[in-house]
Amino acid sequence: MEQTLMFPVLIGLVAVLATVLFLFMKTGNSESRRKTSKLPKTLQDPSVKYPLPLVEKEDITHDTKRFRFGLPSSCHVLGLPVGQHVYLSTKVNGNLVIRAYTPVSSDEDQGHVDLVIKVYYKNANPNYPEGGKMSQYLNDMKIGDTIDFRGPNGLLVSNGNGQFAIRPEKKSDAKLRKFKHVGMIAGGTGITPMLQLIRSITGDPEDQTKCSLIFANQTEKDILLKKELEEVVKNHPEKLHVWYTLDRPQQGWEYGTGFVDASMMKAHLPPPANDVLIVMCGPPPMIQNACLPNLTKLGYDPQNTFTY
Known part of the structure; x- marks a missing residue:
């Protein structure tokens, strides 16, 4: 009888603790953003070196x-x-x-x-x-x-919570867009803007935006920041999916092989939708010959794609 009574009490305590933890993380993140915004900024003027x-x-x-x-x-x-x-x-x-x-x-x-x-x-x-x-x-x-x-x-700014300000051209005004899922295709050092965005999204408990990344490299030793990416996947599996592909994999490689193609995109990126943004960064041949043609083939709206 005592065990029967204790069970709902324990469930209630767990629920309360989970709520307190969420509110603590939410408040802490907001406080961190407010604190950061008050700190002196180095880049005061984009025209100054x-x-x-x-x-x-x-x-x-x-x-x-x-x-x-x-x-x-x-x-x-x-x-x-x-x-x-x-x-x-x-x-x-x-x-x-x-x-x-x-x-x-x-x-x-x-x-x-x-x-x-x-x-x-x-x-x-x-x-x-x-x-x-x-x-x-x-x-x-x-x-x-x-x-x-x-x-x-740059022509893209992430304001958080899935809101992006995107300029089609350098002199054009930014258009505010809202997305629930960001698909990413990176090659080599093109991972750096992706990691910047991934960390911003996953580091904010209020931001429910999901990220799916295809990361292409020549060999496994060429994969940059793999440890950092795997850490984010471990801590936020509900927010980030990562798929690697290599030109020259070693035996036992568990991920993709070869260039980024339509079948790989279909399997590891969110399907085309108005609330889906696809961002790309990598060698020009990869972007021009693999990414853009296959995105068009799969039905992605060019207005919902962005190349760094």
Whole structure:
């Protein structure tokens, strides 16, 4: 009899604790956003260049590194809206070189900004014997050296809770759109804007937007930020689905093989709908020859697709 009476009491206690935990997380997230919005922002004007010093450099894979740059103070945040990127600029052999990058850090991180960048070395690829000018320059930087940052830049901003402000062109006004599910296709270093968006969505208990990601690479060792992605999947399986595909998989590989195609999209992306957004970032041949034609073939509205 006592066990019968205790059972509903225990259920009630569990329900109360779950409610308290949810409210705590919700309040904490709102407080965090309010706190962040009051912190000094580094990027005050997108037309101004801000020299930032390299404070740390770490190997991520055989050809990819994380570069950490210091902000003006330990209280500063970068001031980059989710969905936006920065431009880095410098002179290499007397010529101005400018490249766009999406940080893997966010405005939750104070005092620094992190970039994960693949270094294209000289003579590593016969098609590009000179390698990457900016990536090699960054690789050669010493701790304390500075490089110019400029931003925010980009045609897409995520406002949270599935609301996006998207500009079709640079000079056009942003259109506010609401989406319940975001499908993502990334190739190589194109994962960085996806991770930025994924972390923003999954880090907010109030945001019920779902994300589905197809991530294409040449080999398993080329997969960037896999540990970070798997951690998000583990903590938020209801919000994030990830499917990897490799050009040259090793024996025992459990995910996809080959280029991104229509059947892969159909299996791992949300089906076409007005509340579905598809975002892409990767090598131009992948976007032009694989992603866009197959999205059209499957019936996705071009107004509901976005290429970084």
